[in-house]
Amino acid sequence: MKNKVLFVVTIVVVFLLGLLASSIINRKSEAKYQYVPKVDIAENEPRNEVWGENFPLEYQSSLQTKDTTFRSFQGGSAMTDMLDKYPALVVLFAGYGFSKDYNQGRGHSYAIEDVHNTLRTGAPESKDDGPMPATCWTCKSPDVPRMMDEIGVAEFYGSTWAEMVPEVVNPIGCADCHDPESMKLRITRPALVEAFDAMGEDINQATHNEMRSLVCAQCHVEYYFDKSKPGKEGVPYLTFPWKDGMTVEDMENYYDNMEFSDWTHKLSKAPMIKAQHPGYETFKMGVHADRGVSCADCHMPYKSEGGQKFTDHHIQSPLNNVANACQVCHREDADKLVANVYERQRKSSETREKLEHLLVNAHLEAEKCWELGATEEQMKPILMDIRHAQWRWDYSAAAHGASFHAPVEIARVIGSGLAKVQEARLKLARTLADLGHNKPLEMPDLSTKAKAQEYIGLDMEKLDADKAKFKENLLPKWLEEAKAREAKMDDPKAVASTAND
Numbered sequence: 001m002k003n004k005v006l007f008v009v010t011i012v013v014v015f016l017l018g019l020l021a022s023s024i025i026n027r028k029s030e031a032k033y034q035y036v037p038k039v040d041i042a043e044n045e046p047r048n049e050v051w052g053e054n055f056p057l058e059y060q061s062s063l064q065t066k067d068t069t070f071r072s073f074q075g076g077s078a079m080t081d082m083l084d085k086y087p088a089l090v091v092l093f094a095g096y097g098f099s100k101d102y103n104q105g106r107g108h109s110y111a112i113e114d115v116h117n118t119l120r121t122g123a124p125e126s127k128d129d130g131p132m133p134a135t136c137w138t139c140k141s142p143d144v145p146r147m148m149d150e151i152g153v154a155e156f157y158g159s160t161w162a163e164m165v166p167e168v169v170n171p172i173g174c175a176d177c178h179d180p181e182s183m184k185l186r187i188t189r190p191a192l193v194e195a196f197d198a199m200g201e202d203i204n205q206a207t208h209n210e211m212r213s214l215v216c217a218q219c220h221v222e223y224y225f226d227k228s229k230p231g232k233e234g235v236p237y238l239t240f241p242w243k244d245g246m247t248v249e250d251m252e253n254y255y256d257n258m259e260f261s262d263w264t265h266k267l268s269k270a271p272m273i274k275a276q277h278p279g280y281e282t283f284k285m286g287v288h289a290d291r292g293v294s295c296a297d298c299h300m301p302y303k304s305e306g307g308q309k310f311t312d313h314h315i316q317s318p319l320n321n322v323a324n325a326c327q328v329c330h331r332e333d334a335d336k337l338v339a340n341v342y343e344r345q346r347k348s349s350e351t352r353e354k355l356e357h358l359l360v361n362a363h364l365e366a367e368k369c370w371e372l373g374a375t376e377e378q379m380k381p382i383l384m385d386i387r388h389a390q391w392r393w394d395y396s397a398a399a400h401g402a403s404f405h406a407p408v409e410i411a412r413v414i415g416s417g418l419a420k421v422q423e424a425r426l427k428l429a430r431t432l433a434d435l436g437h438n439k440p441l442e443m444p445d446l447s448t449k450a451k452a453q454e455y456i457g458l459d460m461e462k463l464d465a466d467k468a469k470f471k472e473n474l475l476p477k478w479l480e481e482a483k484a485r486e487a488k489m490d491d492p493k494a495v496a497s498t499a500n501d
Helices: 002-032 049-053 055-065 088-094 108-117 143-151 153-158 190-198 207-217 250-258 279-283 297-299 334-371 378-397 407-436 451-453 460-487 494-501
Strands: 224-226 237-239 303-305 307-312
Touching: 002 279, 055 108, 055 307, 088 334, 088 378, 088 451, 108 460, 143 153, 143 494, 153 224, 153 237, 207 279, 207 297, 250 378, 334 407, 378 407
Parallel strands: none
Antiparallel strands: 224 237, 303 307
16 A cells, blocks of 8 residues: 555656656746847837737737727727717717717727728818827827927927828837837837826836836826927827826816816817826726736736747737636636626626716706806806716726726716716706796707717718718828838838938
8 A cells, every 4th residue: 555655656746847847848948049130120110010020929919909809898809889889978079079980999900090980080181181180190000109200299299180191000019119129118109208207207217017007008098188388389289187196086186277178068068078098097096006917917918839938919808818817816717707897897887877877968958058048157167067077977988997997996986976967967957947947858869879969960971971082082092102101111222312302
């Protein structure tokens, strides 16, 4: 019996030693790997395929962001028409571009294409035409730091969106986050550096682990276009409102103190703030950030292929990669982990949609007050309540992952939004009564996107026709112009000739 036990123990020990030896051999093989570049990557090289010559594993994984098959409770990689899903949003954004078109974005590979297609960028008839500035391109392409370097940051922001269509053609990629010589993570967007300066912090002191989130924070943040910067008056200069802090109240106070608004609501005439996508701000308020987890740990986890360990550049929802993104730390079953996330998101959405409904009522009631002859003095405190309530709603909605990243904080934000909108509606009820309207307001049919857009006066047929005309006539010419320009990038003589010109 003793010999049998010894025999079994010996087999187990030998097996474990074999596993250890195999692991050591694999690690040694990885250690022997030496990076030998195939091509020289220029300082402002925007083409991801050129970087891919030297970093094929990372590049090939990044191409998977073209996959739009994954759907989750809050979107995933599939495009979702948010106005079709939530027609009330048309009313909430009345007078602003998001009432025309609001599609939840797809993967990074579609960054350029989706901006071409959206109605929010209009239908320019020339490079000097169109409603949007070049600032709208800032987060969409590694061509942006290239252009900022060539013509200047303020000069880039001061250009039109249409003017940059032939220049900004490569989707989000390598040069947005990496130094071409050392491959270290770097910040390429000045707005983030300037935001840290405004807070009295030096972004150059960030650790490597912090940089694995900060490169994402270049874009996944709340921002606005500041047209009052000293020496740059009139230029829509990209700015993050972090000077007083990153909470919903901190940024609200910042905007209020400078009397900033993104637009005046078409129905209520409230001075509105559009929350963009405060993902970094809400991530920082959650337990994962508190535990030192970075954005890349979950959205770009490590993987191994061909004996090489590398960061997976298929940037996506962790819920489509639970084994590598979640189960490295959490030992629960994958289905249970996903169910837990969905439960948080459903509860948050349920409360947020109540706030959404009350906001629609408030805008319509304010519109009725104006129709009945309300004065600006009567309406001013009401409109500020509406502004603050919708800012909280939008802050929680536009930060798509917020109900997972910081569920407690988002519940608090939505709760304070509900209190604000109820205060607005109490004041509206009193004002309506003072103006002789003592019965419930008859609400229009806003059950579909089309009905809501018709109610706020949008001519969608014309908007769609104008965009189709732009895409058929001008866009192909400008993209051919870009193709011809890029064809010269590998020809030193052509580059030198262009520089001399």
